[in-house]
Amino acid sequence: MNTTKKESKQTAAETYAQRRNDIAVLMDCIGMQLDVHAERAKADPKNYGFVGDLDHIRQMIKETLAFLIIGRNKFTETEASQFIEQHLQELREE
Numbered sequence: 500m501n502t503t504k505k506e507s508k509q510t511a512a513e514t515y516a517q518r519r520n521d522i523a524v525l526m527d528c529i530g531m532q533l534d535v536h537a538e539r540a541k542a543d544p545k546n547y548g549f550v551g552d553l554d555h556i557r558q559m560i561k562e563t564l565a566f567l568i569i570g571r572n573k574f575t576e577t578e579a580s581q582f583i584e585q586h587l588q589e590l591r592e593e
Contacts, residue, residue: 529556 509517533556540549565579574582 524587534551536549540546543549561580561583563577564583567576568574568582569576572582573577
């Protein structure tokens with residue numbers, strides 16, 4: 500199977516738009532599921548398992564963001580991770 504072009508003969512631009520829309524929908528779903536997760540954590544405030552869940556999710560999202568910025572900024576993975584952490588820290592301090 501050719502993974503660079505769908506059998507339906509979509510153009511790269513059409514496929515890109517579809518994938519970008521898919522990602523937007525998935526991000527909305529993540530937000531909704533985080534709300535559900537927060538309710539469960541609120542009901543069991545001493546359970547550090549929920550914190551672990553968020554730590555894992557945070558790390559995966561950081562990896563995704565790093566993937567997007569590495570090429571644009573010519574960062575290494577370490578530099579991208581440091582950039583993201585610095586940005587988060589600056590936002591916390593505002």
